Amino acid sequence: MPSGNVLRALCAQLSKQLNIHTDSWLDMDVDMGEVWKTVQPRRRRAVLPTLDMARHMMDAFPRSATPLEMPGVVLMDQPETFCPSERFNDYLTLLDRLFPRLQFILSVGANSLDAFPSSFRKKCLPLPDEEKPQPKSRPVRLPDTLDFFGANPDPLIDELAGIMFTQNMKSMENYYRWVSRRYAETYGALHMGLVDTIFRYNQRHKKGEYIASLAGTKKG
Numbered sequence: 001m002p003s004g005n006v007l008r009a010l011c012a013q014l015s016k017q018l019n020i021h022t023d024s025w026l027d028m029d030v031d032m033g034e035v036w037k038t039v040q041p042r043r044r045r046a047v048l049p050t051l052d053m054a055r056h057m058m059d060a061f062p063r064s065a066t067p068l069e070m071p072g073v074v075l076m077d078q079p080e081t082f083c084p085s086e087r088f089n090d091y092l093t094l095l096d097r098l099f100p101r102l103q104f105i106l107s108v109g110a111n112s113l114d115a116f117p118s119s120f121r122k123k124c125l126p127l128p129d130e131e132k133p134q135p136k137s138r139p140v141r142l143p144d145t146l147d148f149f150g151a152n153p154d155p156l157i158d159e160l161a162g163i164m165f166t167q168n169m170k171s172m173e174n175y176y177r178w179v180s181r182r183y184a185e186t187y188g189a190l191h192m193g194l195v196d197t198i199f200r201y202n203q204r205h206k207k208g209e210y211i212a213s214l215a216g217t218k219k220g
Contacts, residue, residue, distance in 0.1 A: 017093050073102070073103045161193045180194045
């Protein structure tokens, strides 16, 4: 599982680079709230942005078994403030090992610039290959008359109108309005079940106007 791979990688690198005891983190019954209290505050400050990066990587690549190894860009302002000065090198190594394909753009204070590992300055990620332009495809010509609804559309629209959607699901409501208008243009009438569904939650006061205008197909 991706979450298991991420947790194992975090445990291994946090233990190795920051000397954080992570042996119990993989225990299914562990109380992470209590475990977190045992981490020294100065180490927590180093770990928090690291965990946040890992969370964003998992959100960005939900289908990847190894989301921490996916490419990306991170902007960090004065990363040396996240850890004790003597652990700055270890902290950068932690980020480099956990996120091998992330490109980090850092602003480092003058006092910490000398401590910045020279080996890191020489490392760079390969730029992606330039995408070749795709050949233009010929436009598809549709017939002048297109039987969109078929021979008996009402039962199918009844099923469509029966789908429950939340009040804020505007994309579904917009689709219903599009089908309703096309139905009105085709048959000169409204599918009232679809109309009731459109105004189930939103703008009920405009339902009469919508019916009178035949889904906006009547002007004036």
